[in-house]
Amino acid sequence: MTAFxxxxxxxxxxxxxxxxxxxxxxxxxxxxxxxxxxSFASLSLDPPLVLWSINRHTPSCAAFEANGHFTxxxxxxxxxxxxxxxxxxxDDKFAGVVWQPGLGxxxxxxxxxxxxxxxxxxxxxxxxxxLLIGRVEALDREDGEPLLFFSGGYYELGxxxxxxx
Numbered sequence: 001m002t003a004f005x006x007x008x009x010x011x012x013x014x015x016x017x018x019x020x021x022x023x024x025x026x027x028x029x030x031x032x033x034x035x036x037x038x039s040f041a042s043l044s045l046d047p048p049l050v051l052w053s054i055n056r057h058t059p060s061c062a063a064f065e066a067n068g069h070f071t072x073x074x075x076x077x078x079x080x081x082x083x084x085x086x087x088x089x090x091d092d093k094f095a096g097v098v099w100q101p102g103l104g105x106x107x108x109x110x111x112x113x114x115x116x117x118x119x120x121x122x123x124x125x126x127x128x129x130x131l132l133i134g135r136v137e138a139l140d141r142e143d144g145e146p147l148l149f150f151s152g153g154y155y156e157l158g159x160x161x162x163x164x165x
Contacts, residue, residue: 016150018150019146020147020148021040021072022073024073035060035086036087055128067106068119068120074115075147076146077145083154106118114140114141115140
């Protein structure tokens with residue numbers, strides 16, 4: 001038995017600053033689906049593996065499992081509205097969004113800071129979430145500032161704290 005509730009856990013985990021990305025794929029009918037994530041992380045450089053998690057009850061979870069490919073579109077500071085759009089529930093989050101199909105048809109959203117095209121390597125159940133591990137098969141990046149998420153809100157980079165000592 002835990003000595004804290006899920007809201008306390010969520011607020012505590014929110015103290016860890018992250019970048020913001022949109023994970024995307026296409027469903028079995030070829031329709032694009034995606035959601036805002038901040039659970040994205042690098043897993044391995046050799047082989048090139050990344051991971052992120054999705055709530056198992058999210059409607060798009062089945063599409064990510066079935067497709068075999070997904071993209072991770074890392075958002076720029078000026079893409080806050082896009083983050084909000086993909087964080088909300090709705091049927092056609094891609095309406096009006098400029099994108100091209102990548103590997104497996106997974107959407108590559110224009111104007112992102114970085115875009116990774118991944119082949120789904122493995123899924124691992126973890127409580128109410130599913131961990132998706134993907135092998136990076138293609139990538140690209142642009143200059144710009146990242147959109148950051150901390151303590152329930154969006155932030156931009158401030159001053160540098162220095163590099164590795």
